[in-house]
Amino acid sequence: MAVYTEVSDEHLEAFLTEYDIGEMLSLKGIAEGVENSNFLLHTTSGSYILTLYEKRVDPKDLPYFIGLMEHLSEQGFDCPLPIHGKDGKSLRQLCGRPAAIISFLEGMSPRRIQPFHCRSLGAALARMHLASGSFDMSRPNTLSISSWRPLFDLSKDRAHQVLPGLAEELDGELTILEARWPENLPTGVIHADLFTDNVFFLGQDLSGVIDFYFACNDAFAYDLAICLNAWCFEPDTSFNITKAQMMLKSYRELRPCTEAEVEALPILARGSAMRFLLTRLYDWLNHPEGAFVKPKDPIEYWKNSSFISALTALLPTGSIFNR
Numbered sequence: 001m002a003v004y005t006e007v008s009d010e011h012l013e014a015f016l017t018e019y020d021i022g023e024m025l026s027l028k029g030i031a032e033g034v035e036n037s038n039f040l041l042h043t044t045s046g047s048y049i050l051t052l053y054e055k056r057v058d059p060k061d062l063p064y065f066i067g068l069m070e071h072l073s074e075q076g077f078d079c080p081l082p083i084h085g086k087d088g089k090s091l092r093q094l095c096g097r098p099a100a101i102i103s104f105l106e107g108m109s110p111r112r113i114q115p116f117h118c119r120s121l122g123a124a125l126a127r128m129h130l131a132s133g134s135f136d137m138s139r140p141n142t143l144s145i146s147s148w149r150p151l152f153d154l155s156k157d158r159a160h161q162v163l164p165g166l167a168e169e170l171d172g173e174l175t176i177l178e179a180r181w182p183e184n185l186p187t188g189v190i191h192a193d194l195f196t197d198n199v200f201f202l203g204q205d206l207s208g209v210i211d212f213y214f215a216c217n218d219a220f221a222y223d224l225a226i227c228l229n230a231w232c233f234e235p236d237t238s239f240n241i242t243k244a245q246m247m248l249k250s251y252r253e254l255r256p257c258t259e260a261e262v263e264a265l266p267i268l269a270r271g272s273a274m275r276f277l278l279t280r281l282y283d284w285l286n287h288p289e290g291a292f293v294k295p296k297d298p299i300e301y302w303k304n305s306s307f308i309s310a311l312t313a314l315l316p317t318g319s320i321f322n323r
Helices: 008-017 059-074 115-134 146-160 166-180 220-231 241-254 259-285 297-312
Strands: 024-029 037-043 046-052 090-094 098-102 186-192 199-202 207-210 216-218
Touching: 008 024, 008 090, 059 098, 059 115, 115 186, 115 199, 115 207, 115 216, 115 220, 115 241, 146 166, 146 259, 186 220, 207 216, 216 259, 220 241, 220 259
Parallel strands: none
Antiparallel strands: 024 037, 037 046, 046 098, 090 098, 186 216, 199 207
């Protein structure tokens, strides 16, 4: 989350008249993430998150994101719930941007990931995949493999500014991924961005999942691969196999994986590293002036990808994940 669009007191007060959530007490920008403008809103009735959807979010996708959160909440999955205005609508305009008020979710993201975090995450991801099975809307993954080459082309001429030789390395890795990308895996609604800052805990209990603005329909195993990258690498870039196996075990206890899904995990993990490296690289090279957020380091994901590439070459397919 981040702040790109400022909201004046006058605009906010007028906006809140369309809701039945009391009067404004305070509004504070949340300077994290990279996608939308987010604020912690306190009113006389409680705390909320105010989100203004910025240019990368297609307004046509917003009903899918809002509808998914409502559906998951109805299924008993812990996630924020969009607040409906007096007219029954949860989407409206503020400061020239599509905007929504979302319920406040208690908890904190883990600063130091422990094995129990990974175990809880695996179970939560399985519950989300199962709960979304009856969701009747669909959205393609606009940041899947077909988008990576065009995204790379936007940054390749300046990639050397981040790391000498990076463009050549990425080009070679993309060629491998395009040739080996798995097809016909079980699919459904995935979160597609389940990083640590999008998962809250109260003590050792997972209290909920936030930020569904990359959610889409794609392979369930790809969602798992994203989580392996985001949760199972240590600060020194080493891969924690214990965390990975705990995550996968708790996931598979609720939603068993097919053999093809397990075998595909290494190449999917390489692909998820490429996806986040490319979007981080673009954001790093095109950081908006005045945005209250620091772009995330793309090289972190080049190190992840390099490790998984080496591991894939050394070990039988899927062997570190199928215990």
